[in-house]
Amino acid sequence: MSENVQRHEPYRDARQQHEADMMGMYVFLSTEVMLFGGIFLAIFVLRLQHPEAFVEASKRMHVFIGAFNTAVLLTSSLAVAIAVHGARQGAARLSTALFGGAAGLGVVFLGLKALEYRKEYEDGLLPVVSDPGRFSSPIEHLFMNLYLVATALHATHLAIGILLLAGLAWRIGRGNLKLPERAIVVVICGLYWHFVDVVWVFLYPVLYLAR
Amino acid sequence: MTNALDAPDPHNAGISETRAERESYLRAGHTLRSWLLTTDHKRIAILYLISVTLFFFIGGAAAALIRADLVTPGGDLLTNEGYNRAFTIHGVIMVWFFLIPSIPTTFGNFLLPLMIGARDVAFPRLNLLSWYIFVIGGLITVYALIAGGVDTGWTFYTPLSSFFANGHVVLVAVAVFIAGFSSILTGLNFIVTVHKLRAPGMTWRHLPLFVWSHYATSLILVLATPVLAITLALIAAERLFGLGIFDPALGGDPLLFQHLFWFYSHPAVYIMVLPAMGVVSELVAASARKPVFGYAFVAGSSIAIAIIGFLVWGHHMFVAGQSMYASTVFSFLSLVVAVPSAIKVYNWTATLHKGRIALDPPFFFAASFIGLFVIGGLTGLALAMLAIDVHVHDTYFVVAHFHYIMVGGTVSAYFGALHYWWPKMIGRKYPLVWGRLSAAAIFFGFNLTFFPQFILGYLGMPRRYHVYDPPFQVLHVLSSAGASILAVAYLMPAFYLFYSLRYGDPAGRNPWGVTGLEWTVPSPPPKHNFMETPIVTELPYDYHVEREGEQ
Numbered sequence: 001m002s003e004n005v006q007r008h009e010p011y012r013d014a015r016q017q018h019e020a021d022m023m024g025m026y027v028f029l030s031t032e033v034m035l036f037g038g039i040f041l042a043i044f045v046l047r048l049q050h051p052e053a054f055v056e057a058s059k060r061m062h063v064f065i066g067a068f069n070t071a072v073l074l075t076s077s078l079a080v081a082i083a084v085h086g087a088r089q090g091a092a093r094l095s096t097a098l099f100g101g102a103a104g105l106g107v108v109f110l111g112l113k114a115l116e117y118r119k120e121y122e123d124g125l126l127p128v129v130s131d132p133g134r135f136s137s138p139i140e141h142l143f144m145n146l147y148l149v150a151t152a153l154h155a156t157h158l159a160i161g162i163l164l165l166a167g168l169a170w171r172i173g174r175g176n177l178k179l180p181e182r183a184i185v186v187v188i189c190g191l192y193w194h195f196v197d198v199v200w201v202f203l204y205p206v207l208y209l210a211r
Numbered sequence: 212m213t214n215a216l217d218a219p220d221p222h223n224a225g226i227s228e229t230r231a232e233r234e235s236y237l238r239a240g241h242t243l244r245s246w247l248l249t250t251d252h253k254r255i256a257i258l259y260l261i262s263v264t265l266f267f268f269i270g271g272a273a274a275a276l277i278r279a280d281l282v283t284p285g286g287d288l289l290t291n292e293g294y295n296r297a298f299t300i301h302g303v304i305m306v307w308f309f310l311i312p313s314i315p316t317t318f319g320n321f322l323l324p325l326m327i328g329a330r331d332v333a334f335p336r337l338n339l340l341s342w343y344i345f346v347i348g349g350l351i352t353v354y355a356l357i358a359g360g361v362d363t364g365w366t367f368y369t370p371l372s373s374f375f376a377n378g379h380v381v382l383v384a385v386a387v388f389i390a391g392f393s394s395i396l397t398g399l400n401f402i403v404t405v406h407k408l409r410a411p412g413m414t415w416r417h418l419p420l421f422v423w424s425h426y427a428t429s430l431i432l433v434l435a436t437p438v439l440a441i442t443l444a445l446i447a448a449e450r451l452f453g454l455g456i457f458d459p460a461l462g463g464d465p466l467l468f469q470h471l472f473w474f475y476s477h478p479a480v481y482i483m484v485l486p487a488m489g490v491v492s493e494l495v496a497a498s499a500r501k502p503v504f505g506y507a508f509v510a511g512s513s514i515a516i517a518i519i520g521f522l523v524w525g526h527h528m529f530v531a532g533q534s535m536y537a538s539t540v541f542s543f544l545s546l547v548v549a550v551p552s553a554i555k556v557y558n559w560t561a562t563l564h565k566g567r568i569a570l571d572p573p574f575f576f577a578a579s580f581i582g583l584f585v586i587g588g589l590t591g592l593a594l595a596m597l598a599i600d601v602h603v604h605d606t607y608f609v610v611a612h613f614h615y616i617m618v619g620g621t622v623s624a625y626f627g628a629l630h631y632w633w634p635k636m637i638g639r640k641y642p643l644v645w646g647r648l649s650a651a652a653i654f655f656g657f658n659l660t661f662f663p664q665f666i667l668g669y670l671g672m673p674r675r676y677h678v679y680d681p682p683f684q685v686l687h688v689l690s691s692a693g694a695s696i697l698a699v700a701y702l703m704p705a706f707y708l709f710y711s712l713r714y715g716d717p718a719g720r721n722p723w724g725v726t727g728l729e730w731t732v733p734s735p736p737p738k739h740n741f742m743e744t745p746i747v748t749e750l751p752y753d754y755h756v757e758r759e760g761e762q
């Protein structure tokens with residue numbers, strides 16, 4: 001940490017502030033884990049209660065779109081990891097490009113997700129808008145409800161992440177975010193992105209690969 | 212010693228505005244803007260103090276309606292629907308807009324940085340944000356109340372809340388959801404503050420017990436509140452578009468709601484009481500002017516409560532159709548969670564033992580807390596026994612149990628904290644006699660209100676009913692009479708504390724003659740708390756030197 005970091009009120013030195021920022025982010029992410037934990041718990045309980053119907057419902061998921069999206073997100077995380085590393089070294093051009101790219105991959109993910117929702121709508125499987133009568137069983141309806149809530153919550157987080165990364169790319173590109181002095185901002189946004197990614201890595205098998 | 216606060220301060224007598232006051236955080240800006248955009252933890256504490264007081268009175272008004280209606284066995288004052296709405300809004304406001312934020316956001320915000328020798332909390336702007344989030348949540352709740360209210364009870368049980376209730380369930384769920392984020396931000400801020408902003412020499416062993424209990428509370432705030440958030444979101448989704456997770460018609464499970472809700476709400480009762488325990492540890496040491504007996508055990512028991520408190524939620528579901536084996540385990544764990552609470556009570560008592568106790572208002576409130584908390588805790592143990600709970604579940608016995616802890620305990624501690632730290636926060640002394648009187652009135656009014664409810668519940672009076680068997684009337688009238696005394700008693704401090712703002716004598720740095728970093732700075736403290744970062748060498752509650760000097 002360099003000494004010309006902008007220091008905020010309560011801190012004695014830059015290192016203390018850096019540690020506090022990191023810790024604050026990890027505590028925040030632990031609250032996010034508990035938030036998604038509630039959804040995962042609901043999914044597991046209902047799966048235990050209706051094992052066969054649950055698997056049947058899962059078979060109608062568009063596995064390949066999901067798989068492709070998983071690859072998209074993992075690639076974006078790689079880009080973010082390299083961008084953060086670059087930011088620490090002061091490689092502003094590299095970070096700008098990679099953050100822009102990762103945000104773009106996030107948009108691709110959302111686009112594919114929208115396409116998937118559309119296909120489910122055509123199959124009569126998308127809750128709220130589809131006719132409930134077209135579900136083959138109440139459990140399938142319930143499964144699709146859970147799927148919609150879980151993926152929508154994830155997509156909301158991802159959209160916030162896209163805004164963060166795009167903002168980073170913009171600020172670094174214009175020189176508004178001095179690197180490597182303010183690398184902490186980059187590190188923290190990167191952590192958030194990885195977290196959103198990890199949530200998907202769990203959602204995908206739980207929803208798409210239930211066999 | 213007894214009247215430290217009454218003694219005239221030779222340095223400041225006769226001065227209308229002291230130097231400490233001119234340089235204090237209170238005068239660091241006079242405009243409304245300087246308050247609404249402040250990032251000073253002390254000013255944010257004052258903002259919270261004003262807002263939670265407001266909610267306390269709104270919740271209190273609902274309680275007054277409830278008690279007035281219960282004076283007669285018929286439903287004379289309120290309709291059935293109206294009664295349900297009254298107790299729901301009472302519960303929602305009191306739990307989420309008073310008890311949970313009360314001590315942490317006011318005294319915690321004000322004192323935590325001072326006690327550990329920091330200039331502010333770790334994230335001052337998030338701190339201000341948390342206040343705004345809280346206010347938005349509160350305003351939505353008040354709007355829902357005006358627009359017709361909710362009738363599900365504060366517990367939002369399904370399927371009542373999802374399909375049958377016809378009030379503003381979604382609106383209130385959203386309001387509590389929003390307020391939850393303010394809790395999360397406060398908890399996050401405190402955890403990082405305690406870890407990273409301690410002054411040199413302020414090791415974990417040197418932390419005041421108030422800080423330990425707020426640290427434990429923050430752990431719960433951060434880990435439990437998100438679960439409430441997602442549960443409320445699911446309820447809203449269930450109600451808005453038939454999500455079905457809690458609906459058996461789609462293969463969902465209503466019990467799942469109760470599990471999720473109590474997974475948050477049992478730890479939440481410790482969010483409400485742990486900060487109060489921290490306050491009482493400070494008040495007890497200050498009153499006895501002795502180190503707290505068994506410091507490490509009192510500190511450790513806060514952490515133990517935070518952890519074990521996560522494992523007992525099933526004791527709310529003994530008769531809800533949960534498996535017998537689960538119930539047995541939850542019953543056992545509920546007995547275990549009482550152990551750390553008992554450790555605290557024993558240690559406070561041992562601290563007072565042979566102390567030269569100053570009979571000042573803080574002591575009165577601390578003693579109230581200990582007595583009432585013991586009754587509330589012991590009846591909690593009774594409730595945790597399966598065989599007893601089957602009989603008294605959902606009766607007034609449960610109502611009395613939790614009011615002994617939450618009102619008798621936490622609210623007493625809140626008032627105790629107000630009376631102990633008021634001279635520090637405002638810089639003025641208040642008349643001690645009035646403090647003692649209101650403490651006594653609160654204690655008396657409280658017991659008259661809630662003790663009869665134990666008997667009512669034991670005799671079989673169910674909770675949440677306003678039409679009851681005439682033989683119960685005597686006890687209900689006693690309870691309502693106690694409630695009117697309690698209402699007056701709770702209003703009393705408003706008068707003399709406001710009076711002290713203008714007419715009180717300047718308090719000086721350390722009006723009670725006690726230890727603690729917060730008492731080493733001027734009252735009211737300057738904007739940046741410490742002129743230079745203190746270096747801590749003494750253990751907390753280091754009273755022996757002073758005691759030798761006196762004897």
Ligand code: HEM
Nearest residue numbers: 480483484526527545549588591592594595604605613616
């Ligand atoms: C000493 C440890 C405690 C034990 C063993 C305990 C036990 C219990 C049990 C078994 C119940 C369920 C009764 C029933 O519904 O049939 C209960 C209800 C309740 N307890 Fe406690 N309790 C303890 C401490 C506390 C504390 C510290 C608080 C609050 C600060 C609290 C607040 C409540 C509330 C609010 C309810 C009722 C919730 C509702 O149904 O609306 N308890 N307690």
Ligand SMILES: [Cu+2]
Nearest residue numbers: 477524526527
């Ligand atoms: Cu409980």
